Each structure stands twice: as structure tokens, then as C-alpha cells.
Amino acid sequence: xxxxxxxIEAWKDNDTKTRQAFVELVEHLKAMSDTTLDFNARPGxxxxxxxxxxxxNKRPLFGMVDVIDDDPNERWLSCCFYNEMITDPDDAxxxxxxxLLGEDAHCFDLYEYDSDxxxxxxxxxxxxxxxxxx
Numbered sequence: 349x350x351x352x353x354x355x356i357e358a359w360k361d362n363d364t365k366t367r368q369a370f371v372e373l374v375e376h377l378k379a380m381s382d383t384t385l386d387f388n389a390r391p392g393x394x395x396x397x398x399x400x401x402x403x404x405n406k407r408p409l410f411g412m413v414d415v416i417d418d419d420p421n422e423r424w425l426s427c428c429f430y431n432e433m434i435t436d437p438d439d440a441x442x443x444x445x446x447x448l449l450g451e452d453a454h455c456f457d458l459y460e461y462d463s464d465x466x467x468x469x470x471x472x473x474x475x476x477x478x479x480x481x482x
Contacts, residue, residue: 352387355395359423360395366415366423371398371425373413376470380477381440392417399473408479412448426467428455433476440468467475 349357352374361367377385377399385410385448388396395415400408410433414426426442431452447453456469 350387351389352385352397352431355387362421364422364424364427365460366458369425369458369461369466370413370415372466373425373469373473376428376473377413380474386387390417390449394421399477401477401480407480407482410448410476413473425458426455427458427472428453429472429476430454433479434472435475438468440465441472 356367356371356450358360359367361428365442374385374397377383377397379397384400386398386400388394390396394417397411397413399411399413401410404410407430411427411429414428416424416426428448430441430448431443434454436454442452442457446477447455455470458465458466458469468474
């Protein structure tokens with residue numbers, strides 16, 4: 349079992365269903381062609397999933413899906429992308445200067461499960477994946 353799978357298995361979801369949201373985003377990323385996933389666990393801080401397109405040369409990832417772990421009983425998600433890799437037609441995200449590995453980012457925070465928000469973030473992941481090859 350991978351470190352990512354072990355983390356998901358051990359995570360006990362609550363009423364916010366952020367675990368369910370994370371699992372759906374992970375499955376979406378796993379279904380993408382030419383994509384590798386790097387999982388970086390920093391308990392008490394974040395659990396970070398970093399997808400990378402195999403045709404990327406300049407950057408180590410095309411997005412980041414973080415589980416914010418400052419309170420393990422109330423985890424929430426932050427999904428960030430390089431500004432130029434995605435659009436935000438619903439203006440749902442926040443601009444974060446130098447927010448993704450020192451580059452300007454566009455981030456979407458999710459504090460509870462919402463199927464529309466998950467679909468929107470999945471669309472951003474797909475868009476970033478399609479724009480990642482260099």
C-alpha cells in the first residue's frame with residue numbers, strides 16, 4: 349500500500365466530508381494520462397498531493413492538492429495552480445502571490461464537500477494538466 353493510500357485509509361471523515369472530496373480529486377488525477385503523483389506528508393501541517401505531467405520539463409508539478417492538517421479533526425483542502433495554467437470563469441478562487449513554489453498561484457479552498465465545487469476543481473485540474481506539457 350502506498351503512503352497516499354495509507355493516509356486515506358487512516359483518515360476518519362466527519363460531517364464536512366473533506367475526505368470524500370479529497371478521494372474524488374485523487375481518483376480524478378489517477379485517471380489522467382501521462383501523470384505521476386508525488387505525495388508529501390507533513391503531519392500537523394499538510395499532506396500534499398503534487399501531480400506532474402510526464403511532458404513537463406520546467407516545473408515539478410501542474411497543481412497541488414493540499415490537505416491542511418493544523419487540526420486533524422477539521423481538515424480542509426487547498427488546491428493551487430500556476431496562474432497561467434488555468435482560468436477561473438466563476439471567479440471562485442483566490443490569487444496568491446508567490447503561492448505555488450514561489451510563483452503566483454490561483455487557489456481554491458474547500459472546507460466541506462460540495463459536488464459543484466468538486467466538479468469545478470476537477471475542471472481546473474484537467475485544464476492545468478492539458479496546459480502542462482512544455
